[in-house]
Amino acid sequence: MSATERARHSLQIRDLAKAFSINGKRHTVFAEIGLDIDPGEFVAIVGESGSGKTTLLRIIAGLERADAGSITVGGRPVEGVGSERGMVFQEPRLLPWLTVQKNISLGLELRRLPRPAIDRIVTELLDLVGLRSFASAYPSQLSGGMAQRVGIARALATNPEILLLDEPLGALDAMTRMRMQAELERIWQEQQVTVIMVTHDIEEAVYLADKVIVMASGRGGIGKVFPVPLLRPRDRSSTEFVTVREALLREFHLSAH
Amino acid sequence: MPAVPPPTTTVREFAVLGLSKPSGRSERSTVSRAGIVDRARQLLRGYGAILLFLLIWQLASQFSFVDPSVIPSVTQVAAAIVQGFADGSLLINLLVSLGRSGVAFGGAVALAIPLGLLMGSFRRFEELVDPLLQLFRQTSALAIYPIFILLLGLGETSKVAIIFWAAFFPVLLNTISGVKQVDRRLVEMARVFGASRAAVFRRVVLPGATPAIFVGLRLSATTALLLLVAAEMIGAKQGIGFLIINAQYNFQIPLMFAAIVILASIGLFANYTLLLLQSWFCRWERVHREPAGAGSAA
Numbered sequence: 413m414s415a416t417e418r419a420r421h422s423l424q425i426r427d428l429a430k431a432f433s434i435n436g437k438r439h440t441v442f443a444e445i446g447l448d449i450d451p452g453e454f455v456a457i458v459g460e461s462g463s464g465k466t467t468l469l470r471i472i473a474g475l476e477r478a479d480a481g482s483i484t485v486g487g488r489p490v491e492g493v494g495s496e497r498g499m500v501f502q503e504p505r506l507l508p509w510l511t512v513q514k515n516i517s518l519g520l521e522l523r524r525l526p527r528p529a530i531d532r533i534v535t536e537l538l539d540l541v542g543l544r545s546f547a548s549a550y551p552s553q554l555s556g557g558m559a560q561r562v563g564i565a566r567a568l569a570t571n572p573e574i575l576l577l578d579e580p581l582g583a584l585d586a587m588t589r590m591r592m593q594a595e596l597e598r599i600w601q602e603q604q605v606t607v608i609m610v611t612h613d614i615e616e617a618v619y620l621a622d623k624v625i626v627m628a629s630g631r632g633g634i635g636k637v638f639p640v641p642l643l644r645p646r647d648r649s650s651t652e653f654v655t656v657r658e659a660l661l662r663e664f665h666l667s668a669h
Numbered sequence: 670m671p672a673v674p675p676p677t678t679t680v681r682e683f684a685v686l687g688l689s690k691p692s693g694r695s696e697r698s699t700v701s702r703a704g705i706v707d708r709a710r711q712l713l714r715g716y717g718a719i720l721l722f723l724l725i726w727q728l729a730s731q732f733s734f735v736d737p738s739v740i741p742s743v744t745q746v747a748a749a750i751v752q753g754f755a756d757g758s759l760l761i762n763l764l765v766s767l768g769r770s771g772v773a774f775g776g777a778v779a780l781a782i783p784l785g786l787l788m789g790s791f792r793r794f795e796e797l798v799d800p801l802l803q804l805f806r807q808t809s810a811l812a813i814y815p816i817f818i819l820l821l822g823l824g825e826t827s828k829v830a831i832i833f834w835a836a837f838f839p840v841l842l843n844t845i846s847g848v849k850q851v852d853r854r855l856v857e858m859a860r861v862f863g864a865s866r867a868a869v870f871r872r873v874v875l876p877g878a879t880p881a882i883f884v885g886l887r888l889s890a891t892t893a894l895l896l897l898v899a900a901e902m903i904g905a906k907q908g909i910g911f912l913i914i915n916a917q918y919n920f921q922i923p924l925m926f927a928a929i930v931i932l933a934s935i936g937l938f939a940n941y942t943l944l945l946l947q948s949w950f951c952r953w954e955r956v957h958r959e960p961a962g963a964g965s966a967a
Contacts (some may be wrong), residue, residue: 472860493861503857509876518872519862550956600965632809 419572419608421486423472428633429469441467442633445481447625451573454600454607456617458660465610466578468627472608473499474575480602485573495523498567504559506551508587512562513538514549519570539567540599540601557588561595568603575600577609581616593619597644616650618653619646623634626663634661682792741923746930749923759912763931766894766909770897773832777889781840784883788841789848790874810835810892811899813842821906828897835896848874880954883947885917890939898932909935 419468425447428492431440449455454526454661458615459465470476474493483490490497498519506515515532520530538544551559560580567575581589593616600620601606612618617624621640628635638660699789723743730742731734741749753759814831821827851874859869901910909932916925948955 475857475861493863495863499858499861501854501858503854505854507855507873507876509879509951518859520857521864522868522872550953552953553956566862 414647415594419486420604421503422607423445423449423473423574424482424484424487426482427485428468428471428483428668429479430471431479435585442627443563445633447634448610451606452604454597454622455609455625456621456623457608457610457625457627458614458617460612460664464633465627466646469576469578469608469610472574473497491617495519495570495575496573498570498572499576500563500567500573500578500580504551504556504563506554506559506562506566508551511548511550512543512554513639514665515551515562516565516569518566523570534568537569539584540568540602541565543593554652555588555637556584557592560584560592568599568605571634572605574606574608575603577607579612579652581613582611588666589616591615594645601644608653614647615657616656618642618660619648624660626660638663672730677789694867700846713743723799725959741926745923746926748932749921750908753924753927757800759927762907762909762912762928763935766897766901767935768830769828769900769908770893772896773829774836774890774893776829777893778840778886779831781837781885781889782844785841785876785882786848786870786875789878790870791846795845795849796822802838802842807839810896814903815897819903828900828905831900832896834894836889838891840885841894843881843885843888844878847878847885850881851877880947880951883943887940887943890943891936894939896938 425445427445428438428445431438433439445468453548457465457468467476471478474490474497486497506512508517510518512580516537517530517534520533525533532545535544538547543558543561543565546554546558551562554562560583564580566577577596581592584592597606597620607620609617609620614624618640624638625641627633627634627640638656640656642650642656646653726740727743730737730740730745733901739747748760788798813834815825817827817831817834821830855871855873855877859873864872897908898910898913901908902914905911909928912928913925913932916922916928
């Protein structure tokens with residue numbers, strides 16, 4: 413699968429608003445969100461629980477509808493789900509009755525690609541996520557990290573322009589999580605895909621993202637955008653890294669400095 | 670939703686089938702002394718209790734701890750089975766019974782699975798019909814057999830109908846609950862990857878509900894046999910159930926026991942067949958719950 417088969421476009425969000433009504437009372441999740449994401453950019457969205465970061469991601473994925481505003485990819489409005497956007501959930505959500513390779517090929521089979529093309533893409537993706545020897549294993553035989561790598565491969569299979577990650581490493585232990593962050597960075601660089609990742613791990617956001625977007629709860633949307641102008645691969649203990657992390661923590665009133 | 674048994678097949682049942690180890694190939698190919706001893710020990714664990722029961726039965730009857738005219742010995746029963754098959758009397762009754770329960774069970778399954786899938790998929794419909802189903806389900810099929818006889822006569826139709834009735838509900842209710850228990854998050858995932866409603870049903874709902882459907886099938890098979898005997902004990906001229914009652918009237922006690930053993934065998938065979946089918950349809954449920962390979966972390 414060549415990463416250049418599909419043209420990469422920028423994603424634009426304009427005046428996006430969403431409210432829920434619970435027991436007849438309306439709760440504004442966010443109002444008037446505006447955002448520009450360049451092709452190939454790695455964007456992290458951080459925020460406390462209830463800040464609407466997952467809702468924003470689900471609207472971009474097409475799983476929920478916004479009340480107002482627009483989302484466009486390359487100028488074309490986004491309606492519902494679409495193959496130009498791939499999604500990785502917090503739980504791997506693999507089909508337990510399918511092997512690893514059949515799980516990865518799900519989106520391709522649903523789009524009725526010819527079998528040889530499917531096999532070629534799946535083999536490449538198995539190599540990409542380092543699970544070639546697990547091709548015919550079932551999900552119950554995988555560790556959490558391996559299952560999530562299958563989830564990432566499945567999302568990449570349809571060669572999306574934009575990869576949406578909803579706290580993909582949130583359920584993993586600390587060591588696995590750090591290893592997977594490096595994996596994610598490598599995959600992103602190899603695939604030249606735009607990544608939008610929701611996380612509540614600030615260090616993860618600083619380690620991976622070109623810019624970090626802070627969703628402020630109660631303030632109706634995006635609080636601040638923090639560019640992360642650090643060279644890759646990033647050193648978590650470097651002064652520059654710590655400085656950016658401190659700035660973000662201050663935004664959440666979590667810094668001692 | 671009613672309390673339906675969870676869709677489980679015990680590890681033990683698979684173990685009895687010899688299915689517990691997917692890597693059984695290497696195990697069987699090593700014909701060593703230790704292997705044979707292991708195998709014997711395994712058999713003893715699986716069937717030891719049955720062997721002991723048969724032994725006690727044999728000795729108790731043979732040495733008249735129990736009245737041998739009421740409880741004949743195992744060997745007498747075995748002889749009656751052999752003779753029954755030799756003169757054809759057991760075989761013809763067996764075939765009649767298999768025909769009745771097979772038609773009824775098959776019909777019940779053919780109707781209950783599609784209906785259950787439909788009802789599980791459309792909640793409004795299910796809510797509407799569920800109270801009625803609960804009422805029917807809680808009414809003993811034996812209690813309403815007289816109604817079936819009044820409506821359909823004492824012939825084949827009422828017998829097949831009552832078995833159908835009793836076999837229908839376990840499959841239906843388990844199918845419904847199987848569909849409803851399908852993980853919504855998997856359905857959502859499939860939608861993200863471009864699945865239509867039909868594709869979601871075929872690729873997520875149906876495989877997700879299959880283990881529960883098999884629980885229903887096995888419950889149904891048991892119930893079908895129960896009702897078969899009951900139906901054949903009332904106004905039948907053929908069948909295993911008829912044979913049991915008839916042999917008792919004529920005081921052919923070994924033959925009666927032979928018929929009971931045959932009946933138990935049908936039940937075991939049906940359950941075994943369904944377990945085999947289940948283990949084939951749900952291969953993914955049998956894999957080891959541990960990482961498939963060594964070394965690779967994360």
